[in-house]
Each structure stands twice: as structure tokens, then as C-alpha cells.
Amino acid sequence: MRVPTRFVFETRKEDIAKNQTSVLELQKRISSGIRILKPSDSPSEYSTSRSIEIRISKLSRDISDANEVLHFLRAKEDVLDKISNILAKAKLHAERGLDSSTNEEFGSLASAVEELFNQAVELSNTSVRGRFIFGGSRTVPIGTSYRKPYYDNEVEKQESWESQKGITGKIEETLKIKEGRFKILVYDNLGNQIFSTEVQYLGSDTISDVANKINTAGGGLVLASTSSDGKLRVFSPNPGFKFSIVQDNMGLISELGGDGIPEYQGNGSNLSIEVQSALVEITSDGREIFGDIKEGKGGVLTTLKDLIDILRFRREGNTQDLLRSAVLEIEKTYELVSSLRAKIGEKINFIEKRFDLLSNIKAEETIRKSEIEDIDMPQASVELTLKESVLQASMISAVRAFELTILRFL
Amino acid sequence: MATIREILLGGKNGLFASRSALEITSRNINNAETEGYTRQTPLLSPLPPSQVGVLFEGAKRERYFFLERRMHFEMQILKDFETQRDLLKRIESLFSDTEGSGLLNELDEFLNAFEELSTNPEAPALRQNVVLKAQAFTFRLRETAENLASIRLDANKSISQYVKEINSIIKDIALLNKKIAEFEAAKENANELKDKRDLLIRKLSELIDINTFETENGMINVYIKGGGHVLVDRDRNFELRVEVDPNNKAKVVQDSEALYKVSYVDGKGHIWNITPFITSGAIGGTIKIRDKVLPDIIIKLNAFARQIVQMIGSIQARGVGISHIKSATSTYSASDSFTPINSAGLPYNAQAGKISIAVYDESGNLATIFTVNYDPDVDGIANIASLINSASGNNGYVNATITPDYKLNLQAQNGYRFDIFEDTGGLSVALGIDTLLVGKNVFDIDVESIFKEDPRLVASSSDPSSPYLNDLALEFAALKTKKVDGTRTFSDIYIDIQSEIANSVSFVDVEFSARKLAVDTLEREIQQRSGVSLDEEFIRTIQFQRAFEASSRVVRIADEMLITILNLAGG
Numbered sequence: 001m002r003v004p005t006r007f008v009f010e011t012r013k014e015d016i017a018k019n020q021t022s023v024l025e026l027q028k029r030i031s032s033g034i035r036i037l038k039p040s041d042s043p044s045e046y047s048t049s050r051s052i053e054i055r056i057s058k059l060s061r062d063i064s065d066a067n068e069v070l071h072f073l074r075a076k077e078d079v080l081d082k083i084s085n086i087l088a089k090a091k092l093h094a095e096r097g098l099d100s101s102t103n104e105e106f107g108s109l110a111s112a113v114e115e116l117f118n119q120a121v122e123l124s125n126t127s128v129r130g131r132f133i134f135g136g137s138r139t140v141p142i143g144t145s146y147r148k149p150y151y152d153n154e155v156e157k158q159e160s161w162e163s164q165k166g167i168t169g170k171i172e173e174t175l176k177i178k179e180g181r182f183k184i185l186v187y188d189n190l191g192n193q194i195f196s197t198e199v200q201y202l203g204s205d206t207i208s209d210v211a212n213k214i215n216t217a218g219g220g221l222v223l224a225s226t227s228s229d230g231k232l233r234v235f236s237p238n239p240g241f242k243f244s245i246v247q248d249n250m251g252l253i254s255e256l257g258g259d260g261i262p263e264y265q266g267n268g269s270n271l272s273i274e275v276q277s278a279l280v281e282i283t284s285d286g287r288e289i290f291g292d293i294k295e296g297k298g299g300v301l302t303t304l305k306d307l308i309d310i311l312r313f314r315r316e317g318n319t320q321d322l323l324r325s326a327v328l329e330i331e332k333t334y335e336l337v338s339s340l341r342a343k344i345g346e347k348i349n350f351i352e353k354r355f356d357l358l359s360n361i362k363a364e365e366t367i368r369k370s371e372i373e374d375i376d377m378p379q380a381s382v383e384l385t386l387k388e389s390v391l392q393a394s395m396i397s398a399v400r401a402f403e404l405t406i407l408r409f410l
Numbered sequence: 411m412a413t414i415r416e417i418l419l420g421g422k423n424g425l426f427a428s429r430s431a432l433e434i435t436s437r438n439i440n441n442a443e444t445e446g447y448t449r450q451t452p453l454l455s456p457l458p459p460s461q462v463g464v465l466f467e468g469a470k471r472e473r474y475f476f477l478e479r480r481m482h483f484e485m486q487i488l489k490d491f492e493t494q495r496d497l498l499k500r501i502e503s504l505f506s507d508t509e510g511s512g513l514l515n516e517l518d519e520f521l522n523a524f525e526e527l528s529t530n531p532e533a534p535a536l537r538q539n540v541v542l543k544a545q546a547f548t549f550r551l552r553e554t555a556e557n558l559a560s561i562r563l564d565a566n567k568s569i570s571q572y573v574k575e576i577n578s579i580i581k582d583i584a585l586l587n588k589k590i591a592e593f594e595a596a597k598e599n600a601n602e603l604k605d606k607r608d609l610l611i612r613k614l615s616e617l618i619d620i621n622t623f624e625t626e627n628g629m630i631n632v633y634i635k636g637g638g639h640v641l642v643d644r645d646r647n648f649e650l651r652v653e654v655d656p657n658n659k660a661k662v663v664q665d666s667e668a669l670y671k672v673s674y675v676d677g678k679g680h681i682w683n684i685t686p687f688i689t690s691g692a693i694g695g696t697i698k699i700r701d702k703v704l705p706d707i708i709i710k711l712n713a714f715a716r717q718i719v720q721m722i723g724s725i726q727a728r729g730v731g732i733s734h735i736k737s738a739t740s741t742y743s744a745s746d747s748f749t750p751i752n753s754a755g756l757p758y759n760a761q762a763g764k765i766s767i768a769v770y771d772e773s774g775n776l777a778t779i780f781t782v783n784y785d786p787d788v789d790g791i792a793n794i795a796s797l798i799n800s801a802s803g804n805n806g807y808v809n810a811t812i813t814p815d816y817k818l819n820l821q822a823q824n825g826y827r828f829d830i831f832e833d834t835g836g837l838s839v840a841l842g843i844d845t846l847l848v849g850k851n852v853f854d855i856d857v858e859s860i861f862k863e864d865p866r867l868v869a870s871s872s873d874p875s876s877p878y879l880n881d882l883a884l885e886f887a888a889l890k891t892k893k894v895d896g897t898r899t900f901s902d903i904y905i906d907i908q909s910e911i912a913n914s915v916s917f918v919d920v921e922f923s924a925r926k927l928a929v930d931t932l933e934r935e936i937q938q939r940s941g942v943s944l945d946e947e948f949i950r951t952i953q954f955q956r957a958f959e960a961s962s963r964v965v966r967i968a969d970e971m972l973i974t975i976l977n978l979a980g981g
Binding site for chain 2: 002003004006007014039040043046047050051053054057058065068129131137249271274279282
């Protein structure tokens with residue numbers, strides 16, 4: 001066979017270039033740790049790997065959702081636990097009432113239950129990550145923020161009302177309300193509405209300015225004054241006449257404490273999060289457990305409010321019977337809370353199991369993806385050594401081949 | 411018996427032949443590294459018995475025509491695959507998601523954003539996130555499509571360049587043909603010219619699929635294989651040219667720069683479009699990628715983008731966000747006000763159905779709901795506007811008008827806002843209003859401007875009276891696993907496009923390697939026969955040097971013999 005000189009050089013050059021490319025390619029894979037650097041390296045494996053990646057992403061999302069759900073459910077479980085304690089204490093106070101006889105004793109028990117009532121209201125307004133868990137699927141928006149589900153925002157048919165809280169500065173500075181309005185309705189001693197007026201206020205107003213505006217708009221049928229600590233007092237100058245404060249659009253009256261009867265501001269639907277095709281409720285209609293005093297729906301708050309009324313405004317003769325009924329009502333409410341606790345516990349258990357399962361599947365899928373995509377380091381290192389040796393050998397053999405010419409011997 | 415004179419003449423012939431052969435060997439040595447050079451061997455033949463010595467007949471080119479033709483064929487295919495491979499690798503890099511930063515990742519994050527929103531539909535930040543992810547995804551889609559179009563334009567430039575190179579080569583071949591014919595006629599050695607021409611033909615075969623035919627006077631005619639158009643006819647060449655083809659747009663699905671077609675001008679000045687006949691060589695490979703592979707990918711990506719716009723739009727139009735629309739204008743222009751929607755040149759068709767609009771006061775309280783029935787095969791946008799205005803009632807909560815560019819504008823009355831929350835026939839998608847994503851094609855897919863301005867418009871609830879529900883957000887999120895075309899999810903559709911490209915790259919890569927091997931083997935075979943071996947030439951040098959010395963010795967001996975005879979005669 002003839003071996004042309006150019007052919008010898010070209011062949012060697014190509015062999016060396018081929019080996020160099022092969023070494024560089026392997027080095028790139030080793031340094032990145034990935035075997036499949038581009039789709040065409042292995043189209044079917046690349047496509048499988050991408051599908052697994054999508055599944056892993058979905059699993060991560062599901063795990064995150066499960067985690068989110070667990071946060072809400074655990075918070076709910078915690079609230080229900082505390083509510084059970086409140087009810088147990090309320091029952092104890094009711095039972096003590098059965099043995100009490102003096103106004104002082106009943107007054108003291110009423111105050112204790114009022115304290116429990118306030119705690120229950122606070123719990124009804126529990127929020128997790130800014131979402132009220134007993135507010136249904138939403139809470140009433142005020143501008144860009146949200147109102148608590150059990151917010152007392154109205155004053156209903158009273159002769160005189162003094163706010164529970166006081167504000168000394170400007171409204172906007174303390175409550176972040178820029179402007180708002182509410183209506184005052186006046187009723188005569190027969191209960192007929194005889195007057196209606198709207199009071200508009202600005203964020204730059206103080207409570208004293210609001211009182212002045214009520215006096216101006218009230219037409220003498222309703223008057224207002226302020227205390228030194230910024231509390232607002234509204235009263236009817238005519239005996240037997242009552243007034244209501246309603247349609248408090250920015251919640252000024254509710255911020256000042258309302259009349260102490262919490263009103264449900266949430267809605268009746270639930271918000272659910274999907275965890276791997278299973279919808280799990282994270283918020284619920286608060287009335288199911290706390291009730292609605294104004295609507296007369298039974299629940300924790302209604303039960304406690306009834307007990308307060310019995311203890312505070314006891315009537316001769318039937319107080320003992322009312323207290324016995326209240327104890328029975330508390331027990332019924334306690335049962336309701338316990339049954340809800342059991343349901344929540346069951347859900348937590350379900351989600352925790354789902355959480356573990358999802359984590360395991362994710363780990364398995366990650367391993368599968370790694371097996372497809374990632375480089376086998378020991379094998380790659382051995383392969384690299386081999387390829388480097390071949391490259392070295394091809395260079396040495398090239399040099400020898402170039403030297404082998406008759407010219408040297410002539 | 412030969413005379414002393416004949417011996418002297420024989421010696422002279424030997425000296426001349428050896429020197430000529432030595433000259434050829436020297437030429438071989440000098441050109442050992444010259445590209446395209448063919449080894450030459452001296453043609454020596456013994457003189458007839460009446461004469462003494464050897465005759466130098468000339469130099470023979472050790473070239474084998476059949477090998478060269480096979481080489482042209484293999485080279486055309488090799489260059490075809492090489493060009494395809496290079497372009498496909500550029501395309502592949504646009505679809506690579508290995509680092510987790512590709513289009514698939516953007517799609518995944520976009521759909522994830524909806525799932526996140528479903529966990530807290532009241533949070534404006536999560537709606538902002540949906541819009542941002544939608545923008546990132548649509549930007550990536552547009553960018554990928556633009557890059558594909560830009561590869562088409564680059565391929566187009568290459569085709570123009572290849573045509574220039576082909577014209578230059580065929581001009582040189584025709585010129586060489588002429589010179590070779592002249593040399594041959596004068597019985598002169600035209601080997602070097604033939605080498606140059608062979609090299610040019612090989613270069614030409616790298617660019618375009620050709621056939622060659624050698625004429626009697628040593629000229630070579632060159633034809634385009636497909637269609638048989640003559641590129642070189644003896645000493646004449648027929649140029650190719652590129653002309654703008656108005657039917658071939660760079661962006662395929664959108665009006666854009668027109669690409670070239672390759673035309674052939676025959677001797678009578680007739681122009682032929684030969685683009686479909688060019689099937690291999692670098693220009694053939696480039697045309698295949700430019701006119702088949704890239705349009706196919708762009709069309710698939712476009713269908714994918716449109717499917718997403720329709721799917722997202724159909725869900726968005728079925729619900730409300732936590733904020734509502736003050737004023738919105740449809741994205742697409744109809745041809746006029748009265749032509750039915752489905753014939754008015756809009757990018758998406760609708761079906762007969764109804765559209766319900768919820769009206770809210772500034773505090774977000776639901777004021778009213780009204781419904782409009784429509785038939786897109788009958789109603790034009792003017793009709794739709796009129797139906798909305800009459801359904802809106804005397805209060806005129808929403809006022810519908812037609813803009814000068816035939817778009818539908820919906821404007822809420824002062825103190826009110828509106829939201830489309832039910833659209834059974836896809837009118838919103840057809841017009842591009844309250845659909846979150848809009849775009850006629852993959853090159854202009856984008857987030858609808860009203861959502862960029864107020865992300866709270868993103869629908870999450872199908873109940874207009876409870877905008878804080880998350881049922882629609884869950885439906886959006888379910889798109890991640892929904893078989894949108896019956897068998898595949900959006901990710902599957904994209905992965906299929908990706909796999910198709912990867913398989914093409916892989917196939918072309920394998921074919922290229924196989925062809926490279928074939929070309930290398932053939933080249934080795936050609937080199938074995940036609941290449942210069944320095945060792946061999948050095949040996950020949952010695953061989954002819956010794957022959958020259960021997961011939962000199964014969965001349966000297968004959969001279970001595972002559973002197974001896976002269977001395978005898980002179981006695």
C-alpha cells in the first residue's frame with residue numbers, strides 16, 4: 001500500500017484532534033457533573049429527565065401546599081383546644097353561679113365570664129399568614145386591608161354609648177383611615193325611626209372633631225362629647241329616645257370598640273387548598289363554631305354571651321334554672337368543639353401522611369433523575385485517564401511517524 | 411548491430427529521459443503539500459529496435475475519475491449533513507433546559523404561580539407574581555421564536571453567500587476548461603490546470619449537488635443534479651442568483667422579511683426557480699433547515715403559544731379578580747365594525763354563546779350583573795357593542811364603543827367597575843379582552859396591558875359575588891396536569907417539540923459521522939493513488955540520478971570507443 005506523505009500528516013492530525021475533542025468533552029461533563037449536557041446527547045433520556053423534572057416541580061408544589069395546609073390546620077387545632085379550655089372554665093363559673101346568691105358573687109362571676117368571652121372573641125379573629133381562619137373565604141375589605149371576621153362595628157339602639165377605646169391624635173395617624181362615614185338613626189320611645197343623618201369624617205380629624213360633626217349633623221336629637229383620653233360618647237338628650245350607629249364604612253366605630261356585641265363579618269364559604277388532587281379546607285365559616293349573636297345562631301360566643309346575661313341581669317326565681325340550661329348549652333357547645341377538633345385531627349393526620357408520601361416520592365424521582373442525568377464520577381474519572389493516555393499515545397506515535405522519512409537517511 | 415553513433419544517440423536519449431523524469435519527481439516533491447495536487451509519473455518507453463535508448467513520452471497524472479466522482483457524491487451529502495448539524499445545534503441550544511433556565515422552567519413557574527395564588531387569593535403580591543411569571547414566560551416564548559426567525563435569516567444570508575461562491579467557482583472552471591483545451595490542442599502538459607479544476611469541482615460539490623461530464627477535448631461540463639441545469643458548458647458558465655421570494659417570510663406566521671429563492675438563468679435569459687431541486691451540498695442542507703425544519707418548529711411553537719392564550723383566556727374570562735376593570739379595549743382589530751366576528755380577520759374564532767358582565771361600585775360591592783347573547787357568525791363588533799349597551803340598561807353601567815381601528819372599548823360609568831365573569835363561546839379570547847394573555851401568534855404573545863397595570867384583575871373566583879374564592883386559581887393551576895389536547899399536558903407538548911429537535915440533531919450527527927467516515931476512506935483511497943510519498947519520490951530521485959549517471963557513462967564509453975577507433979585510423 002502506498003503511504004503518501006500528506007496522508008500521514010493529515011491522518012495523524014485528525015486522530016489527535018479527535019482525541020483532544022473527546023478528552024475536552026469528558027472534562028466538561030466531569031466539571032459540570034452532568035452526563036446529558038444537551039438534548040441531542042440522548043434525546044429519549046433527556047425527554048424522560050424533563051418529564052421527571054416537571055413531576056418533581058409538581059411534587060415540590062404539593063409538598064409546599066401540604067405544609068401550608070398543616071400550618072392552618074394546626075392553628076385551628078390550637079384555637080379549638082383553647083376554646084375547649086374557655087368553655088370548661090365557663091362551665092365552672094356557671095356551676096359556681098348555682099351556689100351563689102349575692103349580687104357581688106354574680107357580678108364577679110359575670111366579669112370572669114366576660115374575660116373568657118373577650119378571649120373567645122380574640123380567638124375567633126385568629127389569623128394565619130394574614131388570613132382569618134374563621135372568616136369564610138374572605139373578610140370584608142377596608143381599602144387594601146381586611147376586617148376581622150368578628151368585629152364589633154355597630155352601635156345598636158342605645159340611649160347612651162361610650163367607646164371602649166380612645167384616640168388622642170388624628171384618626172389617620174392612629175387608625176390609618178383616610179376618610180369615612182357612618183349613619184346615625186334615631187328612634188322615638190315607641191321604637192319608630194324618626195331621624196337619619198350621615199356623618200363624614202377625614203383622616204386629619206381628631207375624635208373631638210368627630211363629636212362636633214355628630215353634634216352638627218344630629219339636629220339636637222343626638223349629641224356627642226369626648227373624654228380626656230379620647231373616648232367618644234354619644235347620647236340621646238330625649239328620655240326614652242334611642243339611636244343606632246350603622247354603615248360604618250371604614251370601621252371607625254368598630255376600632256373604637258362598638259357596643260361589645262361582635263358581629264360576623266366573614267362569609268359562608270370555605271377556602272380550600274389542593275394537595276395532590278385533594279381539596280382541604282383551610283378557612284371556615286366562623287358561625288359554625290362561634291355562632292352569631294345578632295342573628296341568634298348558637299355557638300361559643302352566643303353561649304358565653306347568654307351566660308354573661310344570666311349572671312349580670314339575673315332575675316329572681318328563675319336564675320338557677322337558666323344557669324342549669326346554660327351549663328347544658330355549654331356542654332353541647334363543648335361537644336361541638338370536640339367533634340370539630342376530632343375532624344381537624346383526622347385531617348392533620350391525613351395531610352401529614354400525604355406530606356411524608358409526597359416527600360418520599362419526590363426523593364425517589366430525584367434519584368431517578370440523577371441516575372439519568374448525572375455523571376458516574378468513578379467511571380468518568382477512569383474513562384478520562386484512559387482517554388488522556390490515548391491522546392498522549394497518539395501524539396507520540398504522530399511524532400514518530402513524522403520522523404520516519406528516508407530523507408533522514410540520505 | 412548498433413553503430414557507435416547510435417550508442418551515443420541512445421545515451422543522449424537516456425540522459426534526456428532521466429533528466430525529465432527527475433524533473434517530474436522534483437515537481438512531486440515540491441508539491442507534496444499542495445492542496446489538490448495529483449502525483450505525476452514519467453511515461454518512459456523503449457525506442458524501437460531500429461533506434462537505441464528510451465523515449466520520454468510525458469507525465470501521467472495519477473488521477474482516477476470514478477473515485478473523484480464518488481468523492482463528489484459523498485462530499486455533497488457530507489456537507490449537507492454538516493450544515494444541517496451546525497444549524498440544528500444552534501436551534502437545540504434555544505430549547506435546552508438542562509440548567510433549569512429554559513422555556514419549560516418558565517412555563518412551570520407560570521403555572522406554579524397560579525397554584526400559589528390558590529392558597530391565598532386575597533394576597534395582591536401573589537397576583538403580581540402571576541403577572542410577572544406570565545411576562546417572563548411570554549417573553550421567553552417570543553425570544554425563542556425571534557431567535558428561530560433570526561437563524562432563518564442567517565441561513566438566508568448563507569444561501570446568498572453560497573450562490574456567490576458557486577458563481578465564482580463555475581466562472582473559474584469555465585476559464586480553466588478553455589485553457590486546458592488550448593494546452594491539449596498544443597500538446598502541452600495541462601496537468602496542473604486539471605488539478606486546479608478538479609479542486610474547484612470538489613469545492614463546488616461541497617456547495618451544491620452536481621454531476622460532471624468530461625468532453626473529448628479535456629473540458630468538463632457541470633450540471634445541477636436535480637433539474638439538470640447546466641452550470642458550466644465547456645468554456646461558458648451560467649450563473650445562479652438569489653431573488654426575494656415574497657411567499658417565504660422569515661417569521662412564517664407573521665409578516666416579516668422575505669427570504670431568498672435560488673434562481674437559474676439559462677442561455678436564453680429565462681429564469682428558473684431551482685430552490686426545490688437543490689437537495690444536498692451546503693446550500694441544500696441550509697435550504698432544508700431554513701425551509702422545512704425551522705418553519706415546522708415555528709409552526710409548532712406557534713400552535714403551542716396560541717393554545718396557551720386560548721386556554722388561559724377561557725379560564726380568565728370565566729371569573730373575577732379582587733379588583734375590577736375601569737376601561738378596557740380589545741387587543742385585536744376587526745376588519746370593520748359590521749363583518750361577523752368569525753370573518754373579521756380576528757386571530758381566534760368564537761362560538762355562539764353568552765357573555766356575562768358583573769358591575770361593582772368603587773367599594774367593590776356587586777352592583778348588578780347583565781348578560782349578552784352573541785353569535786360570532788352573525789354579529790360584528792358594532793352589534794356586540796350595541797348588545798352590551800342595551801343589556802347594561804338605563805343606568806348605563808358599562809358603555810361599549812368602537813375605536814377608529816375597529817376595536818371594542820368597554821368603559822365603566824363613573825363610580826363603577828366591571829368584570830367579565832362568564833363567556834361560554836370564547837368571545838373574550840376572539841377579541842383579546844380580559845384574557846390575561848393575548849397574542850395572535852408566538853411572536854407577539856404577551857400579558858394583556860390591563861393586567862400589567864393592575865395584577866389584582868387576575869381571576870381567581872368564578873363567583874362574582876365572592877371574588878376571594880380560589881376555584882379558578884385552582885383551575886389555572888390544574889393546567890399543569892391537564893391533558894390539553896386530549897393526550898398531552900402543555901409541558902408534554904413542549905417536551906415533544908424539544909425531543910423532535912434533539913432526535914433530528916442526533917440523527918444528523920450520526921449521519922454526519924457515517925458520511926465523514928465514508929469521505930475519509932475515499933480520501934485515503936484517492937491519496938493512496940494520487941498523493942505524493944516523499945520516501946517514494948526520494949527513491950525515484952536516486953533511481954533517475956543513477957539512470958542519468960549510467961547514460962553519461964554510456965556516452966563516455968562510446969566516446970572512448972570512438973577515440974580508440976580514431977587513434978587506430980590515425981595510426
